[in-house]
Amino acid sequence: MQAVQILINALVLGSLYACIAIGFSLVWGVLNVINLIHGSFIVLGAYLAFGLYQSLHLSPWYAIVVAAPVFFVFGYIVQRLILNRVITAPVLVTLTLTFGLDLILNNAMIYVFTADYRRLTLIPPLGSVSFEGVVVPVDRLIATATALALTGLLYLLLRRSRVGRAIVAVRLDRDAAVLMGVHVPSIYAVAFGLGAALAGCAGVLMALIFPISPLTSSAYLGKAFVVCVLGGLGSVSGALAGGMLLALVESVGSAFFGPAHATTLSFLLLIIFLILRPQGLVGRKGFE
Amino acid sequence: MSRSNIALLVLIACVAALPLFGGAYALRLGTIACMYAVLALSWNVVGGFAGYPSFATAAFFGFGAYCGGVLMGKGFPLWAAAAVAGLLALVSAVALGAVLLRLRGHYFAIASLSLAEVLREVVNNATDLTGGGMGLNIPLASGAGVMAEATFFFYAMWGVMLITALMVIVVANSKLGFALNCIRQNETASSMVGLNTTLAKSIAFGLSACFVSVAGGIYAAWVHYIDPSDVFDILYSVKPIVMALMGGLGSPLGVACGAFMYLGLEEVVWRNYTHIHTGVLGVLIVMLLLFLPHGLSSLRFDRLRRRTKHV
Numbered sequence: 001m002q003a004v005q006i007l008i009n010a011l012v013l014g015s016l017y018a019c020i021a022i023g024f025s026l027v028w029g030v031l032n033v034i035n036l037i038h039g040s041f042i043v044l045g046a047y048l049a050f051g052l053y054q055s056l057h058l059s060p061w062y063a064i065v066v067a068a069p070v071f072f073v074f075g076y077i078v079q080r081l082i083l084n085r086v087i088t089a090p091v092l093v094t095l096t097l098t099f100g101l102d103l104i105l106n107n108a109m110i111y112v113f114t115a116d117y118r119r120l121t122l123i124p125p126l127g128s129v130s131f132e133g134v135v136v137p138v139d140r141l142i143a144t145a146t147a148l149a150l151t152g153l154l155y156l157l158l159r160r161s162r163v164g165r166a167i168v169a170v171r172l173d174r175d176a177a178v179l180m181g182v183h184v185p186s187i188y189a190v191a192f193g194l195g196a197a198l199a200g201c202a203g204v205l206m207a208l209i210f211p212i213s214p215l216t217s218s219a220y221l222g223k224a225f226v227v228c229v230l231g232g233l234g235s236v237s238g239a240l241a242g243g244m245l246l247a248l249v250e251s252v253g254s255a256f257f258g259p260a261h262a263t264t265l266s267f268l269l270l271i272i273f274l275i276l277r278p279q280g281l282v283g284r285k286g287f288e
Numbered sequence: 289m290s291r292s293n294i295a296l297l298v299l300i301a302c303v304a305a306l307p308l309f310g311g312a313y314a315l316r317l318g319t320i321a322c323m324y325a326v327l328a329l330s331w332n333v334v335g336g337f338a339g340y341p342s343f344a345t346a347a348f349f350g351f352g353a354y355c356g357g358v359l360m361g362k363g364f365p366l367w368a369a370a371a372v373a374g375l376l377a378l379v380s381a382v383a384l385g386a387v388l389l390r391l392r393g394h395y396f397a398i399a400s401l402s403l404a405e406v407l408r409e410v411v412n413n414a415t416d417l418t419g420g421g422m423g424l425n426i427p428l429a430s431g432a433g434v435m436a437e438a439t440f441f442f443y444a445m446w447g448v449m450l451i452t453a454l455m456v457i458v459v460a461n462s463k464l465g466f467a468l469n470c471i472r473q474n475e476t477a478s479s480m481v482g483l484n485t486t487l488a489k490s491i492a493f494g495l496s497a498c499f500v501s502v503a504g505g506i507y508a509a510w511v512h513y514i515d516p517s518d519v520f521d522i523l524y525s526v527k528p529i530v531m532a533l534m535g536g537l538g539s540p541l542g543v544a545c546g547a548f549m550y551l552g553l554e555e556v557v558w559r560n561y562t563h564i565h566t567g568v569l570g571v572l573i574v575m576l577l578l579f580l581p582h583g584l585s586s587l588r589f590d591r592l593r594r595r596t597k598h599v
Contacts, residue, residue: 034394054532083337085578089394093577096529100573133533218522222405223399264409267402274391 001133002255010244011250012144018243019147019205019228020220022236023198028173029234030191031087037097039221040105046212047113050120053226059144060120067200079189087188087281102217109214117211128238131287140143140181143205150201154194155236159193167191174236222263226270231282245269246254265285293457295543300450307439315438317555320452322445324531324547325422326503329452329540330496336538338492339472340389341591344400346498346524347407348377349504353519354418356505357426370505371521377495377501385485393473403526408520423515426508441510448506452520453500456540459495469491482485530573536583546583 022040027035045067052058052066086093126138156162169177170187178184202220210216223246231242238259246266253265273280306318327345334342355373360366388399411418418424432440459465467488470478479485508514527550535546557568 028394032394047452082574082578089577089581090339090341091397091426091531092529094340095394095397096526097497099526100570100577103566103570104408105570107564107570111567170437175515190486203391222402225402229395229398230510260413261409264406264413266407267409270402271399271406274395275387278391278395 003133006251008134009189010247012136012247013138013143013251014244014247015147015151015240016202016205016209016243017223017227017247018240019198021224021231021243022151024203024221025226025228025231025233025235025239026154026167026198027192028228030167031079031083031188032110033083033087033094034091035103035192035195036095037105038195038224039217039219040102040109041075041199042203042220043109043208043212043214043217044105045200046120046207046210047109047203048200049204049207050118050212053120053122059122060204061142061180063116063195063204064201067204068197072193072197072198074193076189076193078187078196079192083192084185084188087185093125105159106214106217113214114211115215116212119211120207122208143208146186146206148204150198151236151240154198157194157278158236160187160218163187163190197199223266228265228280229270229273229278230280232282235282238280238282245281250283265282292519292541293460294537296453296457299544300446300453303449304446307442312435312438313580314597315435316343317437317551317566318443319442320447321548321551322502323507324423324551325449325544326445326452326499327524328531328535328543328547329449329456330441330499332498332532332538332540332543333456333492334470336532336543337460337465337468337487338474340493341393341397341529342400342493343397343525343529344381344403344497345500345524345528346520346522347404348381348500349524350407350411350509350516350520351380351497352402352501352504353508354424354504354568355501357424357508357514358417360426360509361424365419366506366509368571369509370502373505374435374498374502378498380467381497382490382494385490389486389489389493393408399520404520404522404525406472408516410518418448421516423513423518424508426512426514433571436493441506445503445510448502453540455495455499459492460540463492464488467472488592492502502522521539530576533581534576536573543552577579 024035024038027033027038028261048067049060049063049072052063055062058066078101083094083097086097122139126142128135128137129141130136159166166177166182166187167190169180170181170184170191174184206212206220227239227242227246229242230245231238231240246269247271250262250266254262257265303318303322306314308317327349331342331345334340352370352373355376356366356369359369360374364372384403388396388403389397407542414420459468467478467483469486470483471488475485484501504519508519531546531550533546534550535544536542553572554569557565561568574596
């Protein structure tokens with residue numbers, strides 16, 4: 001029974017990790033930019049859910065509907081006004097620039113919300129379901145389902161819609177996409193906006209389960225990194241596979257070695273993957 | 289030796305005169321300035337010469353601080369502890385570099401970034417040796433007065449800065465520097481014409497780690513108390529990059545000037561905007577990258593008159 005419990009926990013955690021990482025992976029794969037603001041976007045999304053629940057008593061699943069467009073516009077503007085100016089610059093410049101933006105956003109959050117940990121407690125609480133000794137809280141189940149739905153939505157968007165095909169085209173071959181009449185700067189902005197929207201939604205889901213504080217943004221960012229490298233860049237299936245693998249390793253690892261070593265384990269996994277298989281589980285070579 | 293390298297040595301010589309003029313506060317600033325210059329100059333060997341975006345500075349700074357701290361706790365004198373920390377960092381960075389430097393671009397950036405995280409975890413969990421999250425106390429060096437000790441640590445840091453600058457100048461003018469320059473421009477082509485790129489990159493990585501680690505050891509002795517979240521702070525990785533970008537990537541004089549300028553700005557910002565200083569630092573980084581991507585040294589007065597379209 002304990003093994004089943006660990007597996008279920010890994011599944012729940014894995015889908016959340018995938019949700020955290022998928023926007024990050026999209027931005028990295030399409031724009032070739034490591035978006036260090038991602039963690040702060042997630043925390044901001046969590047605060048949005050918290051604020052809406054406290055002031056309007058709006059449940060987190062409605063907060064997602066608010067968060068997605070707000071974050072999309074925010075991301076679109078940031079990309080259009082700031083990042084597009086240096087998008088062709090070397091890695092160092094884009095990386096340092098997003099770090100600078102993250103410092104601004106994170107410091108603003110600490111200033112406004114303080115560094116205290118807050119908790120979104122639903123009234124009445126949702127309780128938990130148990131089946132033959134395996135216990136899963138309902139809020140986690142809802143978060144898992146929503147995370148999986150969001151991933152599926154993005155997959156459909158990239159597969160079926162016109163703008164999604166354009167994003168994939170720019171990711172595969174920027175120059176050819178330009179020749180086919182794709183306006184690359186606006187596709188970049190849309191992709192960045194989508195990344196931000198997904199981060200915001202992930203934040204809302206996180207608020208359901210974990211305590212909220214600006215200090216947790218770097219932890220989310222670290223998870224997104226690891227998931228991306230494990231799964232491969234820019235693809236929905238990569239983020240899902242990476243998220244599940246990371247969650248499995250963390251759950252099994254902390255069951256065997258104790259929770260203090262979970263981070264070390266995940267980073268060891270990261271280093272091993274970076275060296276042996278930098279294109280990730282399902283990724284293809286070429287994005288270096 | 290080129291004019292800018294002579295200017296760098298003159299600048300360093302001028303900094304040495306600081307204790308003649310300043311009090312304890314000036315000495316503290318001077319010590320930090322020398323430390324920043326060591327970090328930035330060391331980073332420049334990998335980031336500026338070879339063009340590899342290394343974020344490993346924090347990892348080696350923390351490594352040196354803990355190595356030095358633990359050794360001094362066991363009764364080693366400061367110079368020996370710092371030297372051992374530097375040598376260990378050199379050896380382990382060359383070995384690590386042979387593996388990590390096979391990665392390029394973003395992947396290398398992340399792998400070097402995660403190095404600090406891994407070391408922090410290791411230090412946190414090795415409670416017996418390092419005190420874990422409780423931090424590590426380092427015995428006081430001597431019973432001398434406050435000013436005498438401040439002067440001592442200032443000159444210790446200054447000496448490391450001088451040696452680092454000499455190392456950077458020697459590397460820049462040697463075959464190694466030429467090789468790193470080739471790697472920055474086109475790594476595939478340079479390995480094709482018979483350059484051992486892995487060896488050159490690993491040596492550069494090791495050299496940059498070595499001096500950062502020595503600076504970390506001296507820092508630990510200077511502040512008497514270190515803890516993992518302090519010395520493995522990611523800002524130690526980012527600040528040298530900002531300094532190098534500020535002064536002008538690749539030129540040792542520019543990088544050293546960038547370090548001093550950065551400290552000046554940081555001090556002003558820190559004192560005036562305590563609550564939002566990291567935010568102001570962020571604004572500074574963004575402005576710098578958007579409007580002056582080639583650093584302050586690219587500001588020329590003839591540019592102001594006839595602005596070229598693509599810098």
